Amino acid sequence: MIALVDYGAGNLTSVRKALAHIGAGFWTPVEPAELARARGVIVPGVGHFDSTAALDAPWREAIDAARARSAPLLGICVGLQWLFEGSTEAPDVAGLGAIRGTCTRLGAGSDSRLPACPERSRGTPDSRQDLKVPHVGWNSLSFSRPTRLFEGIPEGTQVYFTHSYAAPVVPATAAITTYGAPFSAAVEDGLVSGVQFHPEKSGDAGLRILRNWMSHVPSV
Amino acid sequence: MLSKRIIACLDVRDGRVVKGINFEGLREAGDPAELARRYNVEGIDEIVILDVTATLESRQARAHTISAVAHEIFLPLCVGGGIRTEGDAAAAIEAGADKVSLNTAALQDPSLITTLANRYGSQAVVVAIDAKRQDGRFAVYVRSGQAETPRGAVDWAREAAERGAGEILLTSIDRDGTKSGFDCVLTAEVSTAVNIPVIASGGAGSFEHFAEVFTAGRADAALAASIFHFNEHSVEELKRFLHLRGIPVRLGPGTGGP
Secondary structure, three states, rough: OOOOOOOOOOOOHHHHHHHHHHHOEEEOOOHHHHHHHOOEEEEEOOOHHHHHHOOOOHHHHHHHHHHHOOOOOEOOOHHEEEEEHHEEOOEEEEEEEOOOOOEEOOOHHOOOOOOOOOOOOOOOOOOOOOOOOOOEEEEEEEEOOOOOOOOOOOOOEEEEEEEEEEOOOOOOEEEEEEEEEEEEEEEEEEEEEOOOOOOOOOOOHHHHHHHHHHHHOOOO | OOOOOEEEEEEEOOOOOEEEEEEEEEEEEEEEHHHHHHHHHHHHOOOEEEEOOOOOOHHHHHHHHHHHHHHHHOOOOOEEEOOOHHHHHHHHHHHHOOOEEEHHHHHOHHHHHHHHHHHOOOHHHEEEEEEEEEEEEEEEEOOOOOOOOOEEHHHHHHHHHOOOOEEEEEEEEEOOOOOOOOOOHHHHHHHHHHOOEEEEEOOOOHHHHHEEEEHHHOOOOOEEHHHHOOOOOHHHHHHHHHHOOOOOOOOOHHOOOO
């Protein structure tokens, strides 16, 4: 059984429907101790990084224990960001730290070299770059190397994104997408995987990626 | 590169898809889940369900339609029409909607945008703006295009974005159902005024119209209903056309792309 961790970050209906569609057995643990019987763990999430603060020490220990038992871990969207050390979106909230690096706001890379622009607030145009944030829609995947997650998925396949922050390209990066700058669309490091896009909203390609991950979750 | 999205709108009344001309004169077009399934096969990027005659009692009926469509397709699904309260939005999202589209309610109480953005994230909040050309400006209308407001489309779009909306769904009342092309002037004005994606709606009649709204109109996505419903054109053909015109689109397995 797969533990679908619900820490109150948005709505899990779509993930549930997709998992049910591919025939995955899953449940939503109410407390960390339940993770002891998880064969695989999914950390979903949409919205703000600070919501991951709900994944407190007992949850992190339970997730680490599952990893130590070789249970595959999959982070989706903010769930992928949480696999990293943290995010500038909520600097006081620590990520799991399974992957080195910090997530930053899309388009912020070039901003840092430019003078501060204090009058800019959310939702107003950035005339310098014309990069709309959030990054919403279908964008293509470019694979850094062959991975289990993308078995049978052709280079350039498009998947659905909706996010304002992104993870840097690191050795664990499995797929790169470019929006303003390249970022980690997916990571895979041993049994730790994450996708910035929404496989549950990416049509047949997304379902295939979920199945690929599922096929490495030990059965029974 | 980020693709321009092609979105199919299902105008639903009493559980059936209908489509009006200039917001009136509805004619029947079919079962929502059935249409959604067809669009998914053809490579649609997103589905919008618009409950055109939503009333308080219809919340359950709406949930049923959302659930039926969400069961068929694994694509982004947005629901609008009659989302007036946080409870309406919660019910739609619970039933399987990824985003809700606010129209009249957002104008009456703009704080609803922020409330929903805080609860579900900005990506889940679309503000729908129905605009009409009037004395050289774009006036915002509410109540399915029936009531004029003192707001201008650009100004309201900007405020909606600042309050936390993740996207703007911009409909030209003048063009809606006419098949005479999107209002590219309106779309470009709004799209350049805000830093969030703008979905153009109203007036799609030919493939050329889509190319225009993605270039001159600076739209991030384009929405259409009747052009797809009655099998006049397939989504697949439209995307092939746009691809050949150098406009980035997601090509499905049936269209020669990945």
